[in-house]
Amino acid sequence: MQIPYILSAIVFLPIVAGAVLLFLPGKDRKLIYSFAFAVALITFLLSIAVYVFFDVSGPRYQFEEQYAWLPQLGISFHVAVDGITAPLVLLTGVVIFTGVIISQRIDDRPREFFAFLFILASGVFGVFVALDMFALFFFYEIAVFPMYLLIAIWGWKQTREYAAMKLTLYLFIGSVIALVGGLAMYFSSGLGTFDMIALEGANFSPEFQNLWFPFVFFGFAVLGGIFPFHNWSPDGHVAAPTAVSMFHAGVLMKLGAFAALRVGIMLLPIGAQTHMWWIILLTLVNVVYGAFIAMVQTDFKYMIGFSSVSHMGLVAMGFATLNYNGYLGASVQMVSHGVMTALFFAVVGMVYDQAHTREIPKLGGLMKIMPFAGVAFIIGGLVSMGMPGFSGFIAEFPIFMGLWDANYPWIAIIAVVSIAITAAYILRAVGRVFFGELPAELEGHMHDIRPSEKLALGILCVILVGIGIFPGVMLPMVQAGVNHALALLGGG
């Protein structure tokens, strides 16, 4: 079913709402929050509509819209979703909605906070739905720069200035280097268009592809947290306020992985085939090293931050296999990890808000106080370990199969080790934080989470379990998208 203007609405609603927010009276916190909540809810409903009404047996791109923007250079506002991006749009909708709910208690300048958060959301939606490379860059940078302010102003006092600047510089360097690569593609194609569907058929020479692929791929993959450019990410996650961590790890890192796929691998397939063998080794480092580092963390949030590096490594690894199973797994993993990590950060935020510490050894016995959060965290943990019956299994299993298919059995075997390490650090954290004795100094300070927070966690859990038990709600759609994306590699 086609719903006219739905993608334009979903891209522009948040940023327009953000602009309107800035002109509302800042003192009226109730009004600000109600407005933000309403916008987030509408965005969430729109993203559900995109997902539900996507026709799995229909054409590759659906809900397509195209308007001239700068026709002189072949730039248009051309948007549509395919089987890979429709779930990502839903993911973004979920995270913005739950993120806004969890940020209800932001006390410093909430007006600016929600405004920047919405601008960020527009950028993210824009990248996921863009079919025009210029539009993709445009929205990509819109999605990056509000992070600086969100982290620097509302972040954790100890590291926020450092982390915000580090993150912004890393991501900006990546994006502008990719931009130069994009311009090189534009000029050497000779097509005079930034439309990515047209550029898919540009037949760039192998020399050109081999030269530019690493620039474009790594330019974007920085945001996907690829080793050795992952360093900004745990610092950024930890310093960011809860909703921003959720958005950042849950959605923004997918932006990097997705753009690396969409612009890097899909437009320069020969380059991808040439370079993939060593990129896969880097992603292996991500997966295993990230998991090990996560294990030695005593800070709850750093642990989750490094687990993101590890899991995002799996996404990049899946794409790097350049085959059906790898793509399928990586695409599902983007959604699964996005929801899971949003859940983790939400719980960590709730714990920190009350306990004022994130040191795992100083926490304990929280299951009695906030059972709902505890159960949610355990569900997230099971997803993280790739336990069958949860979305993590549906995502990670195909990635390992894809590695095997691509003749990297040893890499698959080593990568699987990461699951054991993940289990170790997740279970340890669950045991320490939620079970055991409540430390004396926390006695009396802690109370259960609010009903709205339970709602947010509940939504996230339902998705994780839903995909795990009924993979049919997502897999056919992703399969359709993956088949189209793979067709580009077929000739190469």
Added chain:
Amino acid sequence: MFGNITSSMLLAILPEIALLVLITVIFIADLVLHGKQNSNLAGITAVGIAAIFVLTLIYARPGETDELVWGGMLRHDWLAFVFKLLFLASGFITTLFTIGWESVWRKGEFYVLLLTSLLGMTLMAASADLIMLFLAIETTSIPLYVMAGFMTNNDKSTESGFKYLLFGAMTTAVMLYGLSLLYGLAGTSNIYAMAESIAARAIPSPVLVGTLLLILLGFGFKVALVPLHFWAPDVYEGAPTPVTAFLSTASKAAGFAVLARVMIAAFPSILADWQTIIAIAAALSMIVGNVVALTQTNIKRLLAYSSIAHAGYALLGIAAASELGVLSVVYYFLVYAVTNLAAFGVVIIVYHTTGSDEISDYAGLSRRSPMLALAMLLAFLSLAGVPPLGGFIAKVLAFAAAVDAGFVWLAVLGVLNSIVGLYYYLIVLKVVYLFPPKDEKAIPTRRSHGIALATSVLLVLLLGVVLAPWYDWAAASAASLF
């Protein structure tokens, strides 16, 4: 002398005629108005410039073909048209920002100087003859020297004016020497007859390159390129801030209009040589401007170094020596002018309350005046090249021109420099948004300042989102040079 004066010749200098009329009006108004009434001078100037802007926009639009008018002195083309509008817009916004600036804004002679300088700029953009060009440059510069030193009771302002005058006079002399050499070599003073004549006379290229270097010394000084940038920070810091805003936008844009026209029209025979020279100047300006900006603690000096860096980015388009290149220069200055005016606008408004240009005194601006902080955020992010603001498109076009012309190394250097730029812009924004204010009181904004600031910020956004119309203008300007 010019034969029959046709209506098209008059239309070509419509803005200049109108500016002269306005200058006369200000003279008379200055005599007639007394005491407090003098505060109307700025208003008259602003309304006058706005009217000229509208007149020019409607009537002075060049036709299909570019024509040399007034005996080959001026060229009535799109490049001149677009830049004239840009100068007028900058002049308008600058005039609004002068309102309330002590020891400046009730003086008729200040506005006469401003308008005269504006007149010089409009002629610079259209000059097609070396003599006209030199006169136009001087008509622009001499009032600027005086304006920079206008606050005679302020040592820094006096120093600023004097420094600007001395360095300006020296480089102008060198440039004039170059221009006379060029005339001697080519045997013509018309820029559009130059290339043919140079080719016909088979002038050895080392001689021509030497002459060009002398001329570039003058142009480079006007637009503050490294290594001719040393005056800019001191002059920018000392001059009354509205003058600094005018200097860093309109005056710089005028220099680039001349640079683009002269380089492309007169020196095709040594294309590769001057491309290299410009590319090196671009690289140096970007690097020095950005790196030195990192250590600044005064916002005007920071913006001075940032403007040196921006001249470097804009030079990428000139180095490309292509239609896309010139297009990117035009687009760059449309964006840069409104962005920098917005940035200086905030500086002016804040100065009225705090009396300081130190970056540390911007602490907590977002708590004191959220709207002002927002304007500053948008202006600085546009300077950093972040969408959806104009600066992003300007940078993309500049880098695109460089990549297209084969200067990939220059584009990569530009990209890396824009990261350095982002760093120091963010540092300022951090002070604005993060640090606690020393004083909680809100910063009042005059209505005229509010209008000027809102206009510039709105234009920054429009230039970044609605691309096609501006691009058409820039493309038409570029096409008129080729």
